[in-house]
Amino acid sequence: MNRRSVIAGAAAAGIGLAASRAVQAQQDALLTIVGPFGPGGLNDIVARMYVNKAAPLLKRTVIVGNKPGAGGLIAAQTVLRATPESSLLVASNTFLIAAHVYKEAGYDPIRDFTPVTPLFTTSAVWVVRKDHPLKDLKGLVADAKANPGKLTYATNGVGTYAHLQMERFKKRYGIDLTHVPFRSLPEGSMAVMGGQVDLAVDTPFAAAPRVKGGQLRPLAVFGPKREDAFPDIATADEQGFGEPNPLTIFCGLVAPARAPAAYVEGLQEASRQAIRDPEFVAQLRKGGVSPFEVSAADLAGIMKAQNERYAELIGALGISLT
Structure with a gap:
C-alpha cells in the first residue's frame, strides 16, 4: 500500500468517525417539545403522552417545556431561535391564528415550519x-x-x-x-x-x-357529533347555532423549516409508530379526543388551507394586537 492510499484510507476513516460522532451527539442531545400554553391543558397532556412513546424510538432524551404567553408567539419564537435539531413546537389552530392576529408575530407558520406529525383532533x-x-x-x-x-x-x-x-x-x-x-x-x-x-x-x-x-x-x-363523555348534551348544530364552514380543531408537532431533511424524516418515521401505538390511541379515545389519521404531508396541506381562511376571518373580525 502506497503512502497516498494510506492517507486516503485514514481520511475516510476520519470522516466516518466524525459522522458517527455527529449521529451519536444528536442522539445524546436533549430534544425539547415546546408547548405554547401552561401545563395541564389538552395539548400539554397529549404531548407528554407522545414523549412516552417517541423517546425510546428516537433513542434520545425528550422533554416537554412550556412557554405560555402572547397567543403562542413566545413558544414559536423560542423554537425558531434554537438549534433546529433541539426543539419541536406543539402547533394547533392557535399557532396559525396568532401569526395573523399579532402585527409583529415574527414567524410565518407555513414558510418557517415543517410538520412532523399530527397528534389529535377534537371538538x-x-x-x-x-x-x-x-x-x-x-x-x-x-x-x-x-x-x-x-x-x-x-x-x-x-x-x-x-x-x-x-x-x-x-x-x-x-x-x-x-x-x-x-x-x-x-x-x-x-x-x-x-x-x-x-x-x-x-x-x-x-x-x-x-x-x-x-x-x-x-x-x-x-363538533360533528355528541361527545361520549356527555351524550345528553346537544351539539351547537342540534341547538340551531351551528358554525358555518367549521374549521377542524387539530394539534400536531412542527420543526423549524431549516432543520435537515434527513433529521425531519427520522422524526416523522418515529412519530408514525408512536401515534399508532395502541396504548396511545386508547388514551386519546378515553380522554374524548380522536387520532388525527393523516400524514405529515396531509397536515401540511391542512395547515396551509386553514392559514388562508384564518387570514380572511381575522381581517373580517378586525382582531389585531401589537
Whole structure:
C-alpha cells in the first residue's frame, strides 16, 4: 500500500468517525417539545403522552417545556431561535391564528415550519358551573342581548382558537360578552367553577372529569357529533347555532423549516409508530379526543388551507394586537 492510499484510507476513516460522532451527539442531545400554553391543558397532556412513546424510538432524551404567553408567539419564537435539531413546537389552530392576529408575530407558520406529525383532533365544548342559570345556547344569546357585556367568558388567551370561535359567535348573533383570558383552558374552567367567570371554552378531554364530578355543566358541543363523555348534551348544530364552514380543531408537532431533511424524516418515521401505538390511541379515545389519521404531508396541506381562511376571518373580525 502506497503512502497516498494510506492517507486516503485514514481520511475516510476520519470522516466516518466524525459522522458517527455527529449521529451519536444528536442522539445524546436533549430534544425539547415546546408547548405554547401552561401545563395541564389538552395539548400539554397529549404531548407528554407522545414523549412516552417517541423517546425510546428516537433513542434520545425528550422533554416537554412550556412557554405560555402572547397567543403562542413566545413558544414559536423560542423554537425558531434554537438549534433546529433541539426543539419541536406543539402547533394547533392557535399557532396559525396568532401569526395573523399579532402585527409583529415574527414567524410565518407555513414558510418557517415543517410538520412532523399530527397528534389529535377534537371538538370544543362550552361549559358553565353546575348551578349557573344558563341552560343552552338559546338562553346564552337571550341573556347576552338583554344584558350586553355582563356575561363573561374565559379562553386560553387573546388570539387563540377559543377566542376566535367566541368572537365569531358574538358577531354572528349580534351579542356582547366580556373576554377574560387565561394562560390555559383548564385555568379558565377553574375560574368558572369558582364563580369568577360565567362561561369557558374548553375541550371534552379536560372538561369531562369536572363534568362527571358535578363541578361543570356543558352548554353545547361544537363538533360533528355528541361527545361520549356527555351524550345528553346537544351539539351547537342540534341547538340551531351551528358554525358555518367549521374549521377542524387539530394539534400536531412542527420543526423549524431549516432543520435537515434527513433529521425531519427520522422524526416523522418515529412519530408514525408512536401515534399508532395502541396504548396511545386508547388514551386519546378515553380522554374524548380522536387520532388525527393523516400524514405529515396531509397536515401540511391542512395547515396551509386553514392559514388562508384564518387570514380572511381575522381581517373580517378586525382582531389585531401589537
